[in-house]
Amino acid sequence: MPKAIVTGATSGIGEVIACRLAAAGMTVVLVGRDAGRLDRARGRIDAEVPGADLPTEKADLSLLAEVRDLAARLTAQPPPDVVVSNAAVVAPVDERTPEGLQRTLVTNHLAPYLLLRSLAEAQDRKPARYVIVGGDPRGLARVPVNLDDLADGGGGPLRDFMTYARTKNMNAMFGYALARRLRGTGITVNGAHPGIIRGTGLGRQASRPVRLLGAAFSPFSAGPDAGADTPAWLATAPDVEGVTGRYYVRRRAVGTAPHTTDEARCERLWNLSADLVGLRSAHG
Structure with a gap:
């Protein structure tokens, strides 16, 4: 049976992605x-997909030590066919983890960097699809x-x-850099914007202005089912078999800002991240 790994799978978009992959x-x-x-x-997923095989892995992705332990457990198992990096937070900018790092940075970027690099290095050339859930490329163009x-x-x-x-x-x-390194290995790496989605819980620990902004957008936002569509499609669709190094919105490949594609x-960023997580950097 094919195996998928989904981070941030306990609610919102991640749970729906996990449910769709189980149904597949x-x-x-x-x-x-x-x-x-x-x-x-x-x-909840078992109620939707009776008999689904749903092992769990407990790990706080804001702590690099726990990400390393998670990677060690997962790489000791047969390699996955799909990995969906979905977990994310909006934490106060001055909040540091016990390891001394800003929590949003660790959870949203350093954790997937460490986990996906570790999984890829242990994949032993078995084909797989890596999907990284990102943000709106138009809005993000203004914040390099x-x-x-x-x-x-x-x-x-x-x-x-x-x-x-x-x-x-x-x-x-990171997705573009990882895709370049993995070309020809059978592992594809693509990014996806799920849309502006309500009910994700992303900003529940953020500052009051951020929470108010989220509340203002919520009535006009789609639900987790819509947000899960493009990531789950990238993980399973024959249409994107072998496609790598792209970014998708509503199942369509789109460009992202030049400051994100500049090699x-x-x-x-790859090398700075490697230094922070303790992996090899240049040409790694």
């Missing part, structure tokens, strides 16, 4: 940071990553959201 006949490894929420998500300060959120009341937005640009940059910038 896959074993789906649900990754989340809370055992109770994992059990409840598994129960500050490569001199990866946790930069700028000033003003929305700086929590700006930090989040920059990590979503990092997702695209020198992507390589610098």
